[in-house]
Amino acid sequence: MLMFKDRVVIVTGAGGGIGRVYALEFAKRGAKVVVNDLGGSHTGQGASSKAADKVVDEIKAAGGVAVPNYDSVEDGEKIVQTALDNFGRIDILINNAGILRDVSFGKMSDNDWDLIYRVHAKGAYKLSRAAWNHMREKSFGRIIMTSSAAGLYGNFGQSNYGSMKMALVGLSNTLAQEGKTKNITCNTIAPIAASRLTESVMPPEILDQLKPDYIVPLVLYLCHEDTTESGSVFEVGAGWVSKVRLERSAGFYDKNLSAEKLKDNWGKVESFDNPSYPTSASESVSGILAAVNNKASETGASPLVRPPKPAAPAAAAAAPSASVVVDGFESSKVFQTIQKTIQSNGADLVKKINGVYLFNVKNGSKVQSWVLDLKNGSGSISVGSESKGKPNVTIAVSDDDFTQIMTGKLNAQSAFMKGKLKIQGNMGLATKLGSIMQKSKL
Template sequence: MSEIRFDGRVAIVTGAGGGLGRCHALELARRGAKVVINDLGGTMDGTGGNSAAAEAVVKEIEAFGGEAIANGSSVSDVAGVKKMIDDTMAKWGRIDILIANAGILRDKSFSKMTVEDIDLVLAVHLRGSFLPIHAAWDIMKAQNYGRLVVTTSSTGLYGNFGQANYGAAKLGVVGMMNTLKIEGAKNDIKINAVCPIAATRMTAGIMSEQMLDALKPEYVTPGVINLVKEDAPTGMILSAGAGAFSMARIVETAGAYVGQGAALTAEAVAAKWDEITDVSKTQPAFKAGAEHGQNIFSRVAEAAKG
């Protein structure tokens, strides 16, 4: 199998001062990419900030002969993101890869969660994915090339106690991906999501030392490299952790036609509930929202035929 290389490519990795982002950035640089190390340098809850972490990763890359620059912009700030994009273009003249990895936590049970807790988490995870991608989008369209990765979570896909804000943001980036995979297709812009299980400062204190050792962040990165390579898939959710990988999908049952007009009652739906929820008749994953409608109308058409 040929080596995956990124010679001549320019990559931006947000939240790359440590953890997963640092591992992604280092591996891209080792494989020939020029890398922008973006990191606000704040604490886990999003407060504070300095450029020391980003600059340290730049030095690591330069030590093995790679090229990198540091950027301390907040991914939730329009002016900061513009500066990051402008600095990248001024330095290297193109943007081929963008990995939206920056994140914070404000974990609380829902009754104790404040408006600030959800606003800040949505700002960093969802707005902080949208703004860099949006700022790079037309550049990638003009190049007819782009590779994008958003970072989702099992909390967004499946739920987790005390993380309603985080889960909302993390499923939000999947929704954005599902549309951008369609809009980017004609310009060879591909977008995927990674769902990592890794030992980072965001998981410190909630896992045993043995588990943390098995969940090194660098064990996620090989999967991410495959999401940004030239022949990458698009619209995929790749789960990754401890050296194991799987694909997550949103699927739908075939469902059932219940009726219309006077025949369509709550009781009629209840009578068909087992057929509606029959997972033995699950449909293939839909590629676009229109296929969801087609599935529903197929049940209506089948009923009309008798």
């Protein structure tokens, strides 16, 4: 049983529906719960303390620990302060509160738009921002954003609601990246469940099959201390859970692109016969540039990123256990650190990455090569350009730029975009390299 003993959880919109079930289940598993609910209607009107109080009473009657909070999610600082005043910390935040103001776009008022924004997007921001630095200080945090199929795919009459629900996906993905080094995860769920928000748009026979209880297991799993999943989107309901990701077609390239050429080749633009699945902004950009370079090479056009000059031949490839230090190259310190990472975690890295990387590092007129093998045995790194088979990825960079990247003084994506960091080969494997490089930063 996944337990949350002494973890402090804030659940917004916890006075009924899915939020109530979240609060009850977290408390049942040992968490201390802040039950937040403004007590207004499903369209955002009115306020009452009864909804939150009732759930708190249920939790206490079952032997759990909980306190109520009646603030609007726009006052996120007050809700987080309730957790701090009563329990001294905040570990888990479930951004669940929501309202509906459904109307066709042509009839939508500014108030219809603004109110949905304030509750869904601004509310989740205010809560997450108020909790963020407290989570960072404790090096632990779990945040859930609640999106919707209306956000992922659009839905007639819900342009306001769908816009804010998709905005939460972008917020979640960014927080997942910024929280990674502090053990803070952030994921998005798109639930389908019977609640006061769905009772007006779904028939009773369908609502009967969509108990809120079916949503809770996924959220419990994502919020547990042993779960490292982050930056993901899940659809969940009726006992079914699936992960959603972005898919990109292989696309069409022409150096002299025109609207007419697009018309003639539109089938290639929208064909998903050979797709890719970017998972970050840098992977998206680098993937596009790699595709353009490959196409340019096939047609004889000049690539956007020119390939590196061949490395100066090394006298001999060093044994994996030999020193990776080369006089005159500050990058040696980087490769020494990578070598230590491999010695302690090489087998796992080989299993995870399964690729060979060739680094061509230039210092003045000299070019020195290192081979990082995360495909064979327990992994190795050696001086020289020889490897077991053709490298999957070739990286060309100056000694100074590489050192700055690995000391955090130069952003790798920025260096790539400016042509300071040149990458050839499998871009998917190139992005995987980030995990070991992060561990090996100076």
